[in-house]
Amino acid sequence: MTNVVLAAQAAQGGGMSMILMFVAIFAIMYFFMIRPQQKRQKEIQKFQNELKEGTPVVTGGGIYGTVKKVDLVRNVVEVKIASDVVITVDKGSVFKDMANTPLQK
Secondary structure (H helix, E strand, O other): OHHHHHHHHHHHHHHHHHHHHHHHHHHHHHHHHHHHHHHHHHHHHHHHHOOOOOOEEEEOOOOEEEEEEEEOOOOEEEEEEEOOEEEEEEHHHEEEOOOOOOOOO
16 A cells, blocks of 8 residues: 555656756757857848948858848849859848958957
8 A cells, every 4th residue: 555655656746857857958958059049140130231342241052252232122132252243142141251251359
């Protein structure tokens, strides 16, 4: 009889520890995965909103160049990739060119 009572008490306590474990796992995932990704996304969005002529960029396809013109109406950017070559890309596919950006201390 006492074994049954002990087993019932252990089963009830196990449910609470299981919930606490799921909460802890979610908290760890939030602070190590979700929150940094949201922060990085905000930085990219800020960079794209502050684009101006002469900014070194890299497109989503991996093409390096400098911004020649930003068209806010059409939400596109003209990127100069060679001496007489200018391509038009969507503003959302333009990212900071880390290779040509000076390191900030």
